[in-house]
Amino acid sequence: MKKILLLIVLLYSTAQVYSQCACCAASGASASSNDFNNGIFTLPKNQWVLESNADYRTIKKGDAPEDEEKLLKNMFISSLGIRYGITDKITISALVPYVFLHTNYGNDNGLGDLDLMATYNLYSKNGYGFAVQAGVELPTGIQKDSNFDNTAVIVGSGSYDPMVGILFSKHWDKMTLIGNALYKYTTNGFQGNYYGSIAIQNLALSYKIKAGGRLLAMDEKGEKDMSNFGWNLFGGYYGEWLDKIKEDGIVDENSGYYLGFANLGTTISYKKWSFPLTISAPIINKMNGLQNDTGYRFRIGIIKSL
Template sequence: MTKIILLFVVAIFATTQAYSQCACCAGSGTGSSNGDYNNGILTLQKKQWVVETYGDYRTVKEGAGHHGNHEPADTTEEETPLKSMFISSLGLRYGITDKITVSALLPYVFLQTDNGNDNGIGDLILLGTFNIFSKNNFNVALQAGVELPTGIQKGSNFDNTTVVVGSGSLDQMAGLAFSKRWDKLTLQGNGLFKYTTTGFEDNYYGSISIQNLSLSYRIKGDNNFCSPDISIQTGKPNFGWNVFGGYYGEWLDKITEKDVVDENSGYYLGFATLGTNISYKKWSFPLTVSLPVIQHMNGEQNDAGFRLRLGIIKSF
């Protein structure tokens, strides 16, 4: 059975997570929100555009593997452990109405190992967000979308394994988001599930579920500190600054290759997140640091390390 060095299954566009799956393969998470948008507004204004780009650096703790109750992976073929990865992404959002926003996100991933590096384009995510309830600064929205199989599958540059960036299948996503704003505080959360179907070479690369909860505090500027989501005509200050913290959880199902379940794949991971967001006029610059606090992995896998995420966002 061909081993996989990377599985980058991007699940959502609320805005991302990746970890090594034992010494031979790596599981990757989602395009999920890490608290980049804690402004309490779930949808854009009508006819508003937002362009955004992100850089997401993630490390893997080599030699600090988790050992479960399963048999170790077959190591007949020597495979190069993943040390780190950098995921860049480019996204576009548009407000069809004040209650409906559509978005697209395309990632590109770079892998780093001791024996060489590799890279490839990931799956394109299309998502719709529908605000179904708004009252007293409390908002609830439904999310639905698809992940298109634009990602690549190829032989790696550093050993005899296969690099898979994307699931190779057309997958459906559905979720729920909410927010509550007070004077200087905003509580925001979302949960989303991506149902993965059979992909490359009739393999199953795992369905994904994510959970995100964050609390932000406005230090300076207006309540809607994330400038892409506020009107330039409000007359409010051009400069905004906030800090936020919270929790991000991610579940990945086990991988099935050629009808054989890989017992050394799949996990539940939880991260404590801490960050800040600086906005000026129609620009916004979120920075998030995430540290693992829960690592429940199936079988034998390397642990996840820290991740650092920086965004540049422009509203039109």
């Protein structure tokens, strides 16, 4: 009970410290998912995990006009998260990004919206796993006409946005198939504006080169590999849909998109530490109206079990 009360205090403190922050669309929609490439969706009871991620995204130069707003060259999103296993089947998490936006006419940066998420492991047996997620994104971001009014990115929405998702996995000896889908319903925020609901999809195949470290998993015989070092490789597809925004009752036809990426990555684990790395190459760039296409994405993380 003391640990649960401590977690509630930490989450509340995080929300207060990260108030008046800024974020961009989909920056935290897939929060706390770096362990999912091994098919483990929840933490053991009373287990704490801290994680930090760095996500660098490039923007291709295209034909989109640059007038009142300055178009992005690239963005860098760092994030800090915490997770806790309430039971072996229920894990709760909090994650907040810090966003850096780069344009030809200057840069902006700020803390992003806070995501709170709960994951419930419904089924885990005979190599199969299935879990569900639910959460909310808190309206801690600033309005667009504050620090970020010179960029073509919506920052804080000013709304409480519910999220739901599903996850599944299938294990075969050293290989694991993992999939997940998450939907964030964006409600009307600042001045009644709508800044776009988000849906993501992910499917990956992971190969375990060496079992060990903090990514230890129980095999079908219930025995643990006690090696200090673990290493796996994974690859797959990631999709991201963003709805068109609506400001002052008018739909912005040059907003919203569907993006598809081919992912390739690896996770190295040593004792209680893990270091995931993912490279994403765009294969689908379906942008609404006049927008520049997205480019490559690079993501690296540091995860520590306590």
